[in-house]
Amino acid sequence: MKYSVFAAALLGASAAYADTPELTVYTYDSFVSDWGPGPAVEKAFEAQCGCDLKLVAAGDGAALLARVKLEGARSDADVVLGLDTNLTAAAAATGLFAEHGVTADYSLPLAWEGATFAPYDWGYFAFVHNADAVSVPTDFKALGASDMKIVIQDPRSSTPGLGLLMWVKAAYGDDAPAIWADLADNVVTVTKGWSEAYGLFLDGEADMVLSYTTSPAYHLIAEEDATKAAAAFDEGHYMQVEVAGVLAASxxxxxxxxFMQFMVSEGFQSVIPTTNWMYPSVTPASGLPEGFETLITPVKSLLLPADEAAALRDGALGEWLDALSQ
Structure with a gap:
C-alpha cells in the first residue's frame, strides 16, 4: 500500500514537472557565471513565472548571433540576450526576431526606439590598466606610439572586439587603417571573448585590456581593490548598449x-551594476552603488547608428585583419 501511495505521488510530481513551462535564453558566458547576473535573474524570474528558466551560455556576444543564424527557426532559444547596437541591424535582417512589447522608462543617455530589441544595460568601452602605471596613453595615437602591451577581443566573436573596431572608425574615419597599423605591435594576443582577455590581463600578460569604464568598480566594490583604472581617451569613448530580443519561432x-518585461524591472535592473558591472538601462530605485561615482566620465560619447555600423563592419574588419597580419 505504501508503495502505491509513493508511486502515485511520484507520478503526480512528474506530471507537475512536465506541465512546468520552460523558457530558454541564449546569452554570453559571463552572464551565466557564478559571479554574473544569471543566478539572481533566474531565481527572481522563476519566483514570479512558475516556469523553468534555462540560461544557455553561447560564447561571447557576437557568437550569439552566429549561432542563432545557423540554427534558424529550429533554434531552441526563446530569447537572445547579449547582442548590442553594432549587431542589431544584422540580427533584424535575419527575420528571426519578433516584436517584444516592452514598455519602460529608460535612463539611457540616448533616446531608445525600436520594437524588436530592448536594452537592459549600457556602458563605455575603455582600456583598463593598473592604477600605478606611468605614462598611460590618452588616445589611440599615443597608445600606438607607446610600449604598452594590450589584449583585445576578436570582433568576429566578441561584442567588445567589434566595439573596438567601431570606436576606432567613429573616432578616425578614413584614418582608421593607419591607427591599426600603429596598434598592431601593441597587441599581445586576440582572444575569442572578454573573459579570456580580462583573465590574461589580471595574470600580468599585458599592460592594458579592452574592457569598460565600469570594470574598475568591480575591483573596488567586490574586492576592495583600488589598483585598477580605466584610461580616459581624448577622442571619446564608444558606447555599448546591450539588448535582448524574442525569437519569432519561440x-x-x-x-x-x-521575461522581456521582467528584464526592465527592479528585480533584474538592480543586480546589473554589481554583477554585470555595467550601467542599468532603467535606474533602480536604490540608485547606483557607492563606488560608481569614482569612474571616469568620457569627454565625448561615440556611437554609430545601427545601420551605419552594419554597413561599416566588413570594411573595418578588413582593415583590422590587414594590420594584424603584417
Whole structure:
C-alpha cells in the first residue's frame, strides 16, 4: 500500500514537472557565471513565472548571433540576450526576431526606439590598466606610439572586439587603417571573448585590456581593490548598449515577452551594476552603488547608428585583419 501511495505521488510530481513551462535564453558566458547576473535573474524570474528558466551560455556576444543564424527557426532559444547596437541591424535582417512589447522608462543617455530589441544595460568601452602605471596613453595615437602591451577581443566573436573596431572608425574615419597599423605591435594576443582577455590581463600578460569604464568598480566594490583604472581617451569613448530580443519561432512567445518585461524591472535592473558591472538601462530605485561615482566620465560619447555600423563592419574588419597580419 505504501508503495502505491509513493508511486502515485511520484507520478503526480512528474506530471507537475512536465506541465512546468520552460523558457530558454541564449546569452554570453559571463552572464551565466557564478559571479554574473544569471543566478539572481533566474531565481527572481522563476519566483514570479512558475516556469523553468534555462540560461544557455553561447560564447561571447557576437557568437550569439552566429549561432542563432545557423540554427534558424529550429533554434531552441526563446530569447537572445547579449547582442548590442553594432549587431542589431544584422540580427533584424535575419527575420528571426519578433516584436517584444516592452514598455519602460529608460535612463539611457540616448533616446531608445525600436520594437524588436530592448536594452537592459549600457556602458563605455575603455582600456583598463593598473592604477600605478606611468605614462598611460590618452588616445589611440599615443597608445600606438607607446610600449604598452594590450589584449583585445576578436570582433568576429566578441561584442567588445567589434566595439573596438567601431570606436576606432567613429573616432578616425578614413584614418582608421593607419591607427591599426600603429596598434598592431601593441597587441599581445586576440582572444575569442572578454573573459579570456580580462583573465590574461589580471595574470600580468599585458599592460592594458579592452574592457569598460565600469570594470574598475568591480575591483573596488567586490574586492576592495583600488589598483585598477580605466584610461580616459581624448577622442571619446564608444558606447555599448546591450539588448535582448524574442525569437519569432519561440514555442513560448507569451512567456518570452514576460521575461522581456521582467528584464526592465527592479528585480533584474538592480543586480546589473554589481554583477554585470555595467550601467542599468532603467535606474533602480536604490540608485547606483557607492563606488560608481569614482569612474571616469568620457569627454565625448561615440556611437554609430545601427545601420551605419552594419554597413561599416566588413570594411573595418578588413582593415583590422590587414594590420594584424603584417
Amino acid at each position: 514555442d513560448q512567445p507569451e512567456l518570452a515577452r514576460d
